[in-house]
Structure formats: C-alpha cells, structure tokens
Amino acid sequence: MRGILTLAPLVLLAACTGAADKAAQGVDGAAIAAGTDDQWLSYGRTYDEQRFSPLKQINTQNAAQLGLAWFADLDTARGQEGTPLAIDGKLYITTAWSKAKAYDVATGKLIWEYDPKVPGETAVKACCDVVNRGMAAWGDRLFLGTLDGRLIALDRATGKELWSVVTVDQSQNYTITGAPRVINGMVIIGNGGAEYGVRGYVTAYDAASGKQLWRFYTVPDAPGKNGADYLKKAEASWKGEYWKLGGGGTVWDSMAYDPELDLLYIGVGNGSPWNQAYRSPGGGDNLYLSSIVAIRAKTGDYAWHFQETPGETWDYTATQHIMLADLTIDGKPRKVLMHAPKNGFFYVLDRTNGQFLSGKNFVPVNWATGLDPKTGRPIEVADARYDKTGKLWLGSPGPGGAHSWHPMAFDPAQGLVFIPAQITSFPYLADPKWKPSPMGFNTGDDFASVSMPPVPAVREGTLKATTGELIAWDPIAQKARWRVPYKGPWNGGLLATAGGLLFQGTADGRFLAYSSADGKPLWTFAAQTGVIAPPISFSVKGEQYVAVLAGWGGSYALSPGLISLKSGRVRNVSRLLVFKLGGKAALPAAQPVEEAPLNPPADTASAETVKRGGAIYARYCGVCHGDAAIAGGVTPDLRHSAMLGDADGWQTIVHDGALAQNGMVGWSKLLSRSDIDSVRAYVIHRAHEDKALAAAKP
C-alpha cells in the first residue's frame, strides 16, 4: 500500500518530464535561425534562406558513389515543386493538390498522409499548375497552405488536422502554392492570383490557435479606404480606378526573416492586369508591385521597401527567392539581402534599411539598359512600354522570367550565389479591346496575335532564343564565376553543401551533383521525368542523405506550348527520390515518351470560325493546355483529344464541366456552345497544321 502511494507521484513526474522533453525537441526559432546540421527545419533550411547544408560526408571525392536509397511513387501526376522538411529521422513532403505525406528515412516507409481534398475546380484559378512548395514546422506541428486558400495545422507525429482557417475570400481567384514560414509562434502565409484580379497580402496566424494576428496588404485599396500610412503613400502612385481590377501584388512565394532586426522580407508580385495602361491609366510606380518589402514581424507594420520594376507591365514579379547573408563589401561588413527576380537583374540591398548597394543583369535583358547606380531604379528602354506604344515588344526576359520560383543556393565559404536562371523572351502586345473576365487569365495583352505561328523558321528562331543556365554568381563583384548552359528553361531549384557540391534536377529528366567551385558535373542520375523542385540534405544516424521531389510541371510545362518541350519530351512521373552513398535501389523501367502521330478529324470549319476559336483558346485555354494547342507533358494535348471528332462529348467537358474534379472546369458561365465549338474547330485546324509539318520533316 505504502509502496503504491509513493510510486504514484513518480509516475506523474515521469509523464511530465516526457512531455517537457517532447516540447524541447520541437522546432523553435533558435533552431531555424541557426540551423541544425542533420535536419532541414524550414523551407529555405534557415531563416536566411541560404539552402546551404553544412554536411560533407557526401563530397567532391565520393559524389560518384551516390545511389538511390529508396523512392516513393506519389498519387498525383502534376508538377512537384515542394521542398521536403527533414526532422528527427522523418521526411515531410507536400505534393501537387496540396497533399502532405510523412516517411521514415531509414526504411522509406510511409508513416501518414493527409489530403485536404482541394476541389478540382480550384485548378482554373491557378495559372501555373496545382503545385505546392512545402510546409513549415513549429513545435510538434506542421503548417500547410492549400490551393483553395486554407492554412492548416497538422500534428507532426500523426498527420491529424489540428486547426484549419480560410485565409482568402474563396469567391475570388486566390490560390496558395507557397510554403508558410513560422516566426515566434506566428505562421505567415501569402497567396497568388495576380493574373485573376485579386489584391495581394500576407497574414500572420497564431500557430497554437489559428487566430489571425495581423494582415499586410501590398497594394492600396480605393482612395479614402487606406488606413495605414504606407498604403496612403502607395495610393499616390496609382491612377484611375485601379482598385476595381484588384491591383495584384500577390506574395505567392518568397519570404525571409532576420531575427536580430525582427524584419520579415516579402517579395511582391506583378500587377493585375499586366498591361499598365489598363491597370493604372497614365502610369505611376504602382507601389508596392515588384518590390521587396520589409515588415516588422511582431506587429505587421511596414518598415521599408525597394521597388525593382516601377510601373511594371511585363509580369516582372519580385516574388523570387529572397536570400540574406553577411558580406564584406569595400572592407565593411554588411547585412545584405540578395535577389534575382524575373526582370533579370541581381540586386544586393542593405537589409537594415533597403538601401541599394549594387545590381547587374545576370542574363541578357533588353527592357532596361542598366540600373541607376545610386537608386537602383531601372533605366528603361522606351519601346519596352508596349502598353504606351501600342506596338509589339519582343521583351527579354518574358513573363517566364530570367529566374522564377526555383530556389537559389549560397555557399558562404566561396561567397557564391547559385542561380537556376533562364533566357526567355516574349512578344508583348496590348489588346486594345480587352475587358476583364471573372474567369481565366487577365493580362490586358493580346495572346492570340502572338501565338506561335506554324511557320517553321519563326518557330525554330523562338525555340533557339529560349534556354536555361546554371550560374555561379559573385554578388560582390556582380559577375558570373561560371555558367552551365542548358538546352531549355525551367530546370530545378538548388542545394549547396559544405562537401563542395551543388545539386540540381533538370527539365530533361536528370538529377546532378556539380562541383560548386567550377560547375563540373560529378554524378548524374536518370530521373525519368523533369525535376523542377529543389533538393535538401540531412543526416540520420550519421548517414547523409539527399532528397528531392521529381515530377515535371509548373507554368513552363503548361503555357508556352512548343517551348515546354525545348529540353525534350518528358512525362510527369511524380516521385520522392532519396539518395545516399552506395544506395542500391533502382527505379522501374522508364515508359516511352514519344508523341503518337496526330490523327485529327477533317478540317471543315471556316477560316473565320477557326480564327474566333483561336482567340478564345489564346485567352482562356492556352495557359493550361499550351500555346497553339501544344501541351508540355502535364495537361492533355488537345490535338490528340478523342473528343475532337465528338462535338457533343466536347461540349460535355468544356461547357458542362464533366471533368471538373480533375481540374477541367466547365466554361458555361463565360462561353456559349458556339464559342466552345469554335475552339474545337481551332484545335482540329492546329492538329492538321502540325501533322503537315511533321510530314514535311525529312
């Protein structure tokens, strides 16, 4: 009896100690700020988003011995852009359609999976595939943003949903594809939709309860409705009835945090619509589009901003990877922020106050001749403002950007920033008859007139001008140390390690380890699909691993038609790939990817009907099914559709929405049956053009 009584408090004490230990093992701000060598706790590994692993068991001497430890097939055949988290021997990933999964690293066994059941129709609000870029961790929880605008807290051990909040007005065209970040128990999440008429913002939620703490808008509301000073200031930089078109400025990807300064840095997107003549007639800088904005994390107050593309009209977002580092410039230690946005310039800013330190184009650009050395403001080429001239502007970069969301990586010892860059161009042309539409891409540009023409010389020329590059950039000298050319754009995000390695997947289906000092390839793995996601590295029981999501997709696999195929034809094979030294696992044999011969029904529609269908296709269909009806290996290639010869079947899908759950929404609210049949006529016509081209090839 006495024994039992004395035991009871001991049991309680043990239980309490266990709980305390568990909490102590949880992810906290100190661990994310400093990084823990064997883990990957946050999207960019650490708050400074350097994506540099200090592990060096895998290094330049032994990289050739890398092999597949295990792989896991995923249950979505869409683009995979996620960064996994590696915590206490487990891997946590997100996939297309905002699903989450947990795996045991040692065995490759699935521990749990979570499906937020995003409605298929949400896909029509997403310009750039139904992707997700990852989760945030805090304590014993994970945080996931979903395509339909929810922020969800999951129990890290079980995958059980703890709370869920809707972060957007779901009647508008908002989406979430970016990873949240957690700062001092606050979960920060942005959203996308600048091509669909929304107003951008980021919101902070309490990690414990999901309660909203603050919201920071990136563009002003209507005059008189802006309370905060920074929005009043922004108001003066807009003209016309800008608020009626949303304004844009969505924060759909990059963030970084400096715990000492308590500054959260966000990258603000392009305007809605692109064409400034419609968005803000008469011009203006349109703050805070295409800017880096620093926010006081504790309160959500504005601290400073730096606008990279004032009055942007080319889809030049500043949402690209924001990276923080401490560099010695002119003998002085500087706390810098580094940025390589779509507009093609590499920026180094003082992150304490937003002061411009230096900037230089990292690929050829033609919209600006350079940056003002004092202010960093671009020195624009007048003809680039197609919204003002009314003439076609063949701009470099194009909307695909000199660099998109694919993360960079930093090597502090070498002082190099590695950029997954691309050389792109686009024929910008204002649409004089443009009207905003409640559904589909809203740019104010005429896509139909600039659709890839079936003229072999023009096609070949455009294809030749679009390539990719892996660049090792010296941010102090503002010049490339080395470059690795790629055949096409849309290659994968990066990971640098203390082993002297740089890892990257490619659009043509490889996964490589380079020597980060000179760009020499040391190891190549055939991934059987395009790899666009960034890898991570971590260790479990003393063994170093590299993990990456494989699976072709994202905007360049959807919208630019023939350019999607520039690196060669690949399929989406969605998998988690995990590598280690001496790994012996093997993928199943690859499936063939050759295109079947085109076999369209007779081309009987009038030229007028084909033209009408082409205009509708370019405005509403091309963003997902590809310019000129040429698909890039993710969404169905309509030239091959069995429904081309079945007018009623075509209406069932395109008008009535029979495939809405797969992401193909019905268009009956916007398009008539006759409109929809003209699109069928256009696709049949395009299939005949391409069939003739294929027959003409030797």
Ligand code: CA
């Ligand atoms: Ca955009």
